[in-house]
Amino acid sequence: MTARLNGAQPYALGLFRIVIGLLFACHGAMALFGVLGGVDGKGATAATGAWPNWYAAVIELVGGALVLLGLGTRVAAFVASGAMAYAYFKVHQPQGLWPIENSGEGAAMYCWSMFLLIFTGSGAFGVDRLLDKRTSAQGRQAADQTPVAA
Numbered sequence: 001m002t003a004r005l006n007g008a009q010p011y012a013l014g015l016f017r018i019v020i021g022l023l024f025a026c027h028g029a030m031a032l033f034g035v036l037g038g039v040d041g042k043g044a045t046a047a048t049g050a051w052p053n054w055y056a057a058v059i060e061l062v063g064g065a066l067v068l069l070g071l072g073t074r075v076a077a078f079v080a081s082g083a084m085a086y087a088y089f090k091v092h093q094p095q096g097l098w099p100i101e102n103s104g105e106g107a108a109m110y111c112w113s114m115f116l117l118i119f120t121g122s123g124a125f126g127v128d129r130l131l132d133k134r135t136s137a138q139g140r141q142a143a144d145q146t147p148v149a150a
Helices: 001-032 053-069 071-094 103-118 127-145
Strands: none
Touching: 001 053, 001 103, 053 071, 053 103, 071 103
């Protein structure tokens, strides 16, 4: 059973990445464009250039989209994880010690989810994986075409 689960690991990781990226991007779209209820539940958006809300929304939208696609997953996840750590410690943690009492569960979960993706990469179904295959295939072709010197 362990061998079967290990064989499915890249696919499970790819699905995890897609779901986390989609949900993260939805938070950014909500704050930037007022969709899905907006920041106040009535379609309001974050004020352009307002620190930290607008910048967080840009990181959420762009980082979430990149993670969703599996394009630059590790770098996007690094930036997103840092943004969520900042959100937790600056916005939520002063309200109380535990995430359940300071409403910081979402920030903590996104922070650790993105942190995991830094180390695991995109898994299956990611653009990163396609680019890696193409780059390694081109490298093998170039090595095969190199003349042998005597």
